[in-house]
Amino acid sequence: MRFGQQLRSSLLKDWYYYYIAYDDLKAQLKTDFVTAPTKTNPKPNRKPWTEDNERRFVRELEQELGKVADFQEVKSREIVQRIKASEKEVNDVVSRAERQAADELRGSQVDAPTEEDFLLLEEDLSDIIADVHDLAKFVQLNYTGFQKIIKKHDKQTSWHLKPVFAARLKAKPFFKDNYDAFIVKLSKLYDLVRTRGNPVKGDSSAGGKQQNFVRQTTKYWVHPDNITEVKLILMKHLPVLVFNANKEWDPSDSAISSIYYDNTDTWELYMGRLKKTEGAEAIRLRWYGGMNEDNIFIERKTHREDWTGEKSVKARFKLKEKNVNDYLSGKLTVESIFEKDRREGKKSEKAIDEEEQLAREIQYRVITRRLVPVTRSFYHRTAFQLPGDARVRVSLDSELTMIREDNLDGKTRAGKNWRRPDAGIDFPFKKVPQEDLELFPYAVLEVKLQTQAGQEPPQWIRDLTACHLVEAVPKFSKFIHGTATLNPNRIHLIPFWMPQMDVDIRKPITHKFGIDRPGQSTDISTSGNMDPDSDDDDFEDEEPPVVEENEDLRRLRAARDALEQHDLEQRRDYGTASNGEVNGAAGNSLDVEERIAAAPNTANDYPLYDSDDEDEELANHELEEARRVGGLHYYQTIAKHHIVNLGSKLSSMGKKLSPHGSTMPVQTTQLGIPKYTGETKRFKAPPGKRIHVPVRIEPKVHLATERTFLAWLEFSIILASIAAALLNFGDGLALLSAWAFTLVAAAAMLYSLGLYLWRVRMTRKRRAVSYHDWFGPSVLCFGLLVSVAVSFGLRVGGGAGNKGGLKG
Template identity: 70%
Template sequence: MRFGQQLKSSLVRDWMFYYIDYEGLKDALHLHRTWDEKAEQEFVSKLEKELDKVYGFTQVKSEEIIRRIAASENEVNDVVAQVDQPGPNGPTDEDFELLEEDLSDIIADVHDLAKFTQLNYTGFQKIIKKHDKTTRWVLKPVFATRLKQKPFYKDNYDSFIVKLSKLYDDVRTRGNPVKGDSAAGGKQQNFVRQTTKYWVHPDNITELKLIVLKHLPVLVFNASKEFQVDDSAITSIYFDNTDTWELYQGRLKKTEGAEAIRLRWYGGMSNENIYVERKTHREDWTGEESVKARFKLKEKHVNAYLRGEYTPEQIFEKERRDNKRPEKDIASDEQLAREIQYRVLTRSLVPVTRSFYHRTAFQLPGDARVRISLDTELTMTREDNLDGRQRAGDNWRRMDIGIDWPFSQLPPEDIERFPYAVLEVKLQTQAGQEPPQWIRELTASHLVEAVPKFSKYIHGTATLNPKRINLLPYWAPQMKVDIRKPVSHKFGIERPGASNDISTSGNMDDDSDDDDASYGLPQAQGNEDDDRIRRLREARDVMEQQDINQRRNYGAISGGEGPNALDVEERIAAQPVATDDYPIYDSDSEDEEDELEEARRAGGWQYRQTLIKHKAKEVGNTLAEWGWAIIPRPRPTDVGGGGFHLGVPSWKQPGEIKRFKAPKGKRIHVPVRVEPKVQLATERTFLSWLEFSILLGSIAATLLNFGDGLALAAAWAFTIIACCALFYSASLYLWRVRMIRKRRAVTYHDKWGPTLLCIGLLAAVATSFGVRLGGGGWQGGLKG
């Protein structure tokens, strides 16, 4: 959808006069036949007025929300204070319902204001781009300075969300909010833990937070302290061996026992408490769960601890003396400190990657059944001393940055600013129990994109070390694909008693230069406000009617709304693809080209052998394609790949792709789950083939020893089939074992073997009968 149409269809009716006059600014670009200094001044003046209007409204609206939250806080406190009063003086359910409705209205205001700033900021960016392209006068750097002076788009709504969360929780629980330790409830063994990660587009972050706070309160560790943005900052330093990258490889491949070692702190750089953590991956078939263990260490002792000069006994000496914790817990932490120190020293582990983000956590205190965390401003930076640069030096972390996001002082090669927020949903449900309905609706909505097993450390390390890391995570090719999706079902923030005015889920593409054929004509004179209202109402009516027609006529295929609508994953899966079973990643062809290139540089017999193998494979593939093409079979009708064909709109949206190709010299790691039963199934299949080969060999030996001369041909046929089956099964077994060991996503099932074996048996039996019939055996048997 073009931005002009998106803006018109996303207006909040009560605020329509305060949005950027995008259409008016576009018209101003075409008022003058020749663009001179006077025309530029008139346009800049109009642009300044629009900026002042938008900035002024956001300031007024923010102050209004602050006042409304303060007033609601007083009302909630007054009502909650009366809860324990006996008799008729206590509050009624109607009182709490009115408070909840008022808070819901404030939440809707925060949501609308966030969308308002997002839309207007996008509008200013696009109109400047259109100005520079149309007039050839460069305005972008100058206006960027003006935007920094009136940064209406940089308002942070986290303080609103924290306050609204507490008030809404008080009202929802009727003045009896859940209290307890936020870390409690995580050790019950009769619960099934499920963790899933999602990407969230920046356009949807505030809306998602407001949705979640209606069901779970924001987890605040220090309720007595006024909320500050720095309180939600989390920074981690990951360690690895820069020669082998063994920890990266293990975490990416999810090998049994793979470890990740990191140092983490909360808040600013002045925090003295550093947590030394080790995450250990356990395969499901082991019956054990992945473990994260950590202990606390003073920042002044970190360097000495990593060098082995500060021992685990010294770390817990004071704690033992104070006797504030059980000896069993202290001994467990001491053993962990000893193991981590041993690994750092023996494996030459050094700081390699830093991750920074602001985390908003949602959870009932003392109840870990549902925990939701949203990490925003996610940034990864290099901590190593490679490439001849001393980033951290002899220290355990670099000191030229802190929590001053977006770390503009760093060079581009040292930083990776992740474009999305990361949502993590942790559920503890009893076996067979479904997650809450709102969780299912949230994870199935257009607001999130599922990315299982996403890792900040893996992504940052792979991105920041392109010349050293050749094995990439599976999500790497998808980084350039827009994750925004059309609204799949009615889910989001709604104002009490009214429908939602905002719907900004569609992509805001650039307008084309020929949006309107009348741009070359002067704008009609008259009342600008009346004309603008008329245009807005007409545009809204047209958009609503188009949306209704689209859903009515095209339903699921168009990707519109409705119960049968296809989401992005379903539309991608519906696209026609090649006949191979695993078409998503094409890393194998890149590996073959690299292997041939290396053999060419080596020369000699190795190159000739590799070249012959490469050419033979090409010839074989060509012959197979020709053979498959001439086989009579039903073929689908090609209706084209895009646009409207045969009256049906294309379900492929811009930016959606199904085939990903690894960069040259690199390979994409596709997660493959390997359990012991996979290896056992491979061995069992090989033994079945071996048994069958022995059976065929026995038949051949019987015919050879006890048959006449005519049975010799049948014996040879069965012998050849048995030998072929034996060599084929042995080769297939060895190949499968190698692929399982490498955890490669290949076609493990056998598509051709059983069919070829049946054809071979049919040929052998036919040979036996043919030879017998041709030799007169049948007639002789009848005469006898």
Template identity: 55%
Template sequence: MKFGQQLQDSLIRDYYYYYIDYEGLKDLLDSGRPDEEWTEESEETFVRALEEELEKVYDFQKLRTYSINQRVKEMDGKVQDAIRSIDTSSPLSEQAFEDLELDLEEILSDVHDLAKFTQLNYTGFQKIIKKHDKVTKWILKPIFAARLNAKPFFKDDYDNLVVKLSKLYDLVRTRGNPVKGDSSAGGSQQNFVRQTTKYWVHADNITELKLLILKHLPVLVFNASKEFEKEDSAISSIYFDNDNLDLYRGRLEKTEGAEAIRLRWYGGMASDVVFVERKTHREDWTGEKSVKARFSLKEKNVNAFLKGEYTVDLAFKKMREDGKKSPKEIDDLEQLAREVQYTVLTKKLKPVVRSFYNRTAFQLPGDARVRISLDTELSMVREDDFDGRKRAGNNWRRMDIGVDWPFNQLPDADIERFPYAVLEVKLQTQMGQEPPQWVRDLVASHLVEAVPKFSKFIHGVATMVPNKVKLIPFWMPQMDVDIRKPVTHQFGIERPATGSSSLVNSDDLLSSNSGDMDEEYSLDHNGDTHEYASDDDDEAAENIPLMGIRRSGRRPRSAQNQLNETIHQFGSTVRSWARAFFLEPDASKGPQQAVLERVFHAPPGKLIHVPVRIEPKVYFANERTFLSWLEIGIFLSAVAGSLHSFGDSRAQNASFFFVCTAVVMVTYSLGLYLWRVRAIRNRRAIRYDDRIGTSIVCFTFVMSVLVNYVIQVF
């Protein structure tokens, strides 16, 4: 479906007249076809119309944003009044609290709709400008980009609204008794299992995802005494490595004891406290868990500490004098500081790459059973001097950037603006306990794409210094694949039944006298259709899933379409059967086992590293398999020797075949054993099962028995 048609099919009723007039702007471009001349007058007319559309969208977006902020302010007063009434003689009824919750649901839906409206219009402007430049050959894109920046309706990230709505939602949900406690505490559980999974989130889904999560978990605010500011969510980290990138390779290959060392600070560049952190990877078979430990330094002492001039004793002298921590805690921190300083000096570590992002964390204070963080505006910036350019000078970090994302002052070679947000879900559950249902629905929804073991450090090094990297992570060749998916089940922001704003097809809106939505229309899950918009021209389009509404019944299909669909379904069924019976027996267990397979190729001169978990028992299993084969070979050799020593001439002839079978079996098993050992050591992501050899050896053995039988009989 073309973008113009998709736009018409995705309109929100209350916003109908405020969308970009995409079709009208396209009509103005008709005079720019090859058989007609595009004049300066035509250009002025088009630009004037484009400016009017921009003004219309910008004014409406600002008005709606102001209206939503006013409603949030009004709701804040209502919620506070409701909370105060609890301790009075006439507390608010349960129904009144439920009504407040519905009002908040309505505001959440409005924020979601406005975010979708903004996203859709911004895409419309980008596409019409692209079409203009292609059709008319007059380049308008750089000029109009300045106009967009002057009216940046698309730059609102709604973070401040999310924090305020989260607080109100938490108060109403808990009836004025929000959970309190140390935000870093893990509760009193003893027998629990920690599970951490990472996901990519497309920019189109970020606001909706935040609104969904805050309905279940409050936004974690570390300093509730001050008004939320954008800078409060900023996190910056400097990762260290040496000229050989030993730490990068160790972390990528997940070798036992692999370390990552970084310096992290929160907020802007004026932050005086810097945390020195060390991550250590532990294999499961060691019985130990991977750990992250850190200690703090004053920013003014960081350079001296990295050079070894600022000793550990000096760093912790004041801490010992204050007596706020126990001697045991201070001893542990000192030991960590000594080990980090020793590693930096002996391995000649230096700054390599910086990661920057704004983090929104969701968690009940004092309860770490479910902790969710969403990192947006993720960027990786070069800090190294591998090319002879000292980006940081003699300092431990470069000072030409701060938290001013998107860091337009940097050359393209020095920055990688990651195209997705990164969602991290940390679950801490009792043994045998399932995660909450809403978490399971969230991670299985169309809003996220699972990327196990994703690392900002690994990605940053692989993209920023590609000339020094030969081994790349498995997700790198997939960066150009669109991660957006159609809605698979009912999960998303849904407007309460009393809400007035809804999605509607424009044709039905124009043909309806009353303005109400026809009964034969129904929202598709959270309003997202299963279709993707494509550009109007022949170039590859920036496909986006759009808000929409569809009829309850299916659209009529032609006989040819039905035939094509039937053939496609038949082919899919045959491939599924073949995969189930011949290639992947586990695939027949059900849809939960289905895996989307794609073939990716590494760039020239690179190798893709696929994470493979290797434990000592894998080596032992390979040895046991080889010994089992060897045992059967010895048995056949004994049979052949017995026939040759104690049998007649015919038995001696038959023994030859048993000897050949035994030799083939032992030789094959030895080759297979050596091949597996090499593959295991190199952590190759290949099939280790033997699908052919066993059948061949069994066939050879059966033929030897048959030959022996034929010789004895005839």
């Protein structure tokens, strides 16, 4: 959807005149015609762009910038005043409720707050929340509008205004307001009203003191345009988790930094976490807040496969920053770390013993495996959780940044220290060289549940994770992503989500879900499918008509109605769910990845994350190794290589000749989403790299491979026994039949042995290949049919010949 259309359909009626006049600015980029349009020449050339045109355009642009910035500032101050007024009213009602509870114990009567009082407060807070949401969307739309009109100006006129206007934007940074302070205050007030003055009590820092974590975690990406909206939705169901309620909220309170360790020769921790091997570990040092924080948490995350009956767990202990280097080098003994805890007796002996054992194991691994700092992750985390209750915890990590910590290229970053000193928490880290940074483009939403077996998560969580605001990315890891992107010359196996980094994750709205204003329907979100990088540079030669106010409002309503109707038609196009409901009514429309996962595929069992050059690279590597070895091994490898190439060519020719081998043309909707679910998208790995596809290997897979091999052997032995019986007890004709059965039995044995060895090798490497064998059973049945036919034919032919001889 073009930005002009998106702006017209998404702006708010009450704020109509405060948005950027995008169409007017766009019209000013057109100069007058050189000659008047005629029937023979309806589109004559326009006059060149002059300095007067530039001066007039810049003047109009600055007026629009001032209008937008002033409105944003006024509206922001208004929200602050409304929050203060609501805070006073909420405290008054809650204090009356507390006095009522106290006076009831003494038997006196007080003017207690009614349910209507709380409902009015909740309605007022919901209206403020909607204002924060609308202001965030207002800022996002206008900022995108300024960026796009500048881009259009520079491209159309060849006058470069972008560097100059960047300074003007810095002078009026209306787009840099952080709404986290609003969200924290509104969360506290809304929680008080929702619980009728009885919020859940508990230790807000329980998560920080907990030593072992066992949770079911799912991860999602959130586009920056949708971050505030997602936070406001979460805030209405769970309060923002504030660790120190007695302290005024500060942005540094939500800052979290982690430094991951690995062996830079083998990258064993990276590979283990990427492949999700049983017992794979991640060792990191984490601190909350700024660089002056004294408490450092030493953590170890251990992955456990489901078949082990154990759960993946994160264990950690606390250490003073001044002792970290000595601890990692082995100079500081583990016993001395916990000597103070034992002396004070604040922790149980069992807890101290567990932490001491953990510290001893981590120290041993760091020293013996030569682990060094490799990657730092930084982000601001907004956590939503009931204090002291970790059953449902949702966190949103924004401004995610990965930073190099190693010294591999000769540059001294961390040196002998456990972290580099030049990277603090000042996002976007202008003091750090750009080649050492990876600014992640999305926020990361983590939903962590501690539910009992068979228990469903809350409905609002299912609605959120199924809506258009989030994109599911299972098993996403900050450590894996940062290490892979910051070490492109050393890491050759990359995670499966890397090819999707340049794909816009924003999706069209599938159903009304979001922030509701009391008494009104939900406004259409601006997070539809607006592409900020699209070039809608098709300038119409007709001048835009001058529209009166009533006409503008009429067009505004018509555009909204058209977009809603388009949503309904698009949900019908996407198909229906298994229960007969439209996908949009039951959840969000299937995105590209979900449709591919749900669609049957006859060509390949694992088509999604594929490197077309992977097999070729492996084959070339095998040929190079065989050439070094030489001799018979080299000739065998050459022969195998040519046979594989010949088989691939024959297979591709067969697919082209087959009527089912052709692909359907991709039909797309207006928003560019394919309509049918049979579409398969293949992602290519960058040159010299391979994409790791998550493949789950359990012990039953190996056992199934062995059972299949033994079944083949059993069948081959039966055929060989038939051949031996014919050979020992048959006549001359039976000898030929025995040979036929013997050949089939020997071929089945050799084929099953090769297939078994190949499957074992592929499962051990966790390769995403098709393990289904459609060739072997077919050829075996055909060979058995030929053997029986030969035996039967010889017997019938021999019998007829004998009868003919007797008759003669």
